[in-house]
Amino acid sequence: MRYAIGEFREGLLIAFNAIRANKMRSILTALGIIIGIVSVTLMGTAIEGLNRAFNKSIAAIGADVLYVQKWPWGGGEEWWKIRNRRDIRIQQAKALQKQAVFARSVSPAAGTRRQAKYGKTVLENVVIVGTNDEFPITMGVNIAFGRFFTTGESDGGRPVAVIGSEVAVNLFPNENPIAKTIKLGNGNYRIVGVLDKQGSILGMESLDNRAYIPINRFFKDFGNRRGGIQIMVKAISLKDLDEAKEEVRGIMRKARGVRPKQADDFAINQQEIIIQTFNAIGVVIAGVGLFITGLSLFVGGIGIMNIMFVSVTERTREIGVRMAIGAPRRTILQQFLLESAALCLMGGIIGLMISFPLSLVIDQILPTAMPLSIVAIAILVSLFVGVVSGFLPAYRASRLDPVDALRYE
């Protein structure tokens, strides 16, 4: 043990002496590792930024929203059984609203297509959505101007409406729609707000050709004979989605009186496909990016190996002397491994010192931070590169014949 410590300290001392004695050479050699570590850590930081941006946009398109519905997305179950399921009811939405801890907001939704009319202008096939005042939070939509309807208006089933941007443009080409009264189906509604433009789902159905009214009003004016409603539950965060899903399942089963051994008679849908797609893209980008930057680290490693071969050749005689006075082969191997590891570690640390300020620059473009894991990985990787690229030269040194090594000129 004591031998191992003494040997290790001697090895470190030799390593630092050797690096110091050949300053220029050491710096040039370490430059390969420095560049490698800088590019790998910056790539890691950029990937972290991309992930954060992904998560943000996933949240924006509702990937953190659970859709409680009668029908599961993607099918797979026997349709005739599902058809006989009881409809989802507004009471269940209220139960979720009261009990779900992992839910940021809960919005019921019922929909139908009707005519919208203002003065002489008529729009056919406008989707009328009955929902509650939390809808903007649940679906992550913004109000362009005016406001969404209030809790009071929602609970009281007031005849107010918030319209999509397309409806606004078509019905009110030259007017401010706020406080105007329009006809949806047969009922009159006062417009309180207009939503931001949202675009369409996969280029098909426009999300802007819609009008939102309090769900209690919806039941009154349009009835709800077919299909019942659906309930959207927004999780506190994307991370809590699974917990939220379990919680929603429990509350729904209780609210619907499902007995313990019975299967769910409702479906909880989520935008898993979107999440999976995004994750797959993320993995590909990360893989390709780290591979390319990893190549520069590899080249750096080759530089280290080259210079270690030079170092071993230069010090053949010294190796012979050390062997003559009793250093076993293992010690010689360790000495050169330590030297190359120290060289790479130095490069890695300098690389980190360069890439950290650069990551702050990236942060200005793509909100991110250098993850601690990247720092740890960078240090471990540079050590690893040092040991791997130092091994062959070190092994060659340790296999030298002491007699030949002592005679080497």
Add this chain to the structure above:
Amino acid sequence: MSTVIRLNNITKIYHVGSEDVHALQSVTLEIQRNEYVAIMGPSGSGKSTMMNIIGCLDTPTSGLYELNQINVSEMNDNQLARIRNKEIGFVFQTFNLLARSDVLHNVELPLIYGGVGSSERKKLAREAIGRVGLTERIHHKPNELSGGQRQRVAIARALVTQPSILLADEPTGNLDSKTGDEIMALFDLLQKEGNTIILVTHEEYIAEHTDRIIRLRDGHIEADHAVQNKRVINPLDVTEK
């Protein structure tokens, strides 16, 4: 007197291309504790091979080599490294000091490989440096020392583990004659203090410091005789520069 080195029928064959070179042929030899021996011979006589085998840097092709009654002729590399560390002190013609380390570190190096703890190591190294008279240069680098001083450092390094034999290969070969005399005076002194010393040399006047000369030719021992007119340098004649 106990036997330190016993070579019995030692043969060493090198393969050079398709030819076998018999560097040593059935050499048998004993060296006792505290003997002062010179191994002489022209180049190609096998004296380097003999030194490498005695110094456990190389193993014989056949024959038995006992160092302190221990058979070392069949040891593996690690065991040989250990034996070299404990039992043998090398002094080379070209000193072979570590250029980037100071005197103290050069001298304590064998103790590091011997697993001696730091404080004990420093103490032993200082003692050895004191014995060769370089206490004042303890933190000097080899390039700040004269040739004679460098060889003294090398001798201190060889002594520090208190080895069974000091094995010196042309120790004065790179020194002027005056400095060479100083180094020989030091060897004479060390032998009087009880060390076993083997010198490999081709200089008669160096060999005459010893008590016994072994002459090699073509891998055989040609002669093995006591020295008649032993050269003695009065230590008082040699003062340190």
